[in-house]
Amino acid sequence: xxxxxxxxxxxxxxxxxxxxxxxxxxxxxxxxxxxxxxxxxxxxxxxxxxxxxxxxxxxxxxxxxxxxxxxxxxxxxxxxxxxxxxxxxxxxxxxxxxxxxxxxxxxxxxxxx
Amino acid sequence: xxxxxxxxxxxxxxxxxxxxxxxxxxxxxxxxxxxxxxxxxxxxxxxxxxxxxxxxxxxxxxxxxxxxxxxxxxxxxxxxxxxxxxxxxxxxxxxxxxxxxxxxxxxxxxxxxx
Numbered sequence: 001x002x003x004x005x006x007x008x009x010x011x012x013x014x015x016x017x018x019x020x021x022x023x024x025x026x027x028x029x030x031x032x033x034x035x036x037x038x039x040x041x042x043x044x045x046x047x048x049x050x051x052x053x054x055x056x057x058x059x060x061x062x063x064x065x066x067x068x069x070x071x072x073x074x075x076x077x078x079x080x081x082x083x084x085x086x087x088x089x090x091x092x093x094x095x096x097x098x099x100x101x102x103x104x105x106x107x108x109x110x111x112x113x
Numbered sequence: 114x115x116x117x118x119x120x121x122x123x124x125x126x127x128x129x130x131x132x133x134x135x136x137x138x139x140x141x142x143x144x145x146x147x148x149x150x151x152x153x154x155x156x157x158x159x160x161x162x163x164x165x166x167x168x169x170x171x172x173x174x175x176x177x178x179x180x181x182x183x184x185x186x187x188x189x190x191x192x193x194x195x196x197x198x199x200x201x202x203x204x205x206x207x208x209x210x211x212x213x214x215x216x217x218x219x220x221x222x223x224x225x226x227x
Contacts, residue, residue, distance in 0.1 A: 006155075088155060099144050099161065100161060
């Protein structure tokens, strides 16, 4: 079973505060995770990634934490109105070197000014 | 500029008609992918190709067909056999079929079947 789940369809935060987006996965064999950001009517863009052997990866205002079993979180600090988008968590399918990614359902983030 | 182009951005077709969505990339990427996005759902893989003249079915390939005659191009045909074709279609590419290479996405085509 290879599933990536984002159980919160939406999240609303105030500008300047922290946004925390969660991602759960079922397969402990996943060894790499990616986050993508998507604006309406556009293609997703890569945001940040993390290896399963790391517990943290930072890139500016974005941090991915991998400290709990089968759970990731994306932190955005401080949140800005331009961060309002759909965020997808993804993991490579554990089926050989195919490059296939399994995506979660996405979480729509709204950052209010 | 290097990137992925998809055309058209919006497409309308009558039920029962086949339609082909274009995807072109000038990133010199070996691997290309087609995804479908529906409201409230993640991206679901339709087909993917790791090299020219070769492609594999993804998770929801029924009712779709592809070809990969050129490295730069990976067109997707939505056939009349696809029972629910109205969706947002995304094409992506990556430098190779390895998992550590991020996928770059095109702007998408919204297909509406009337």
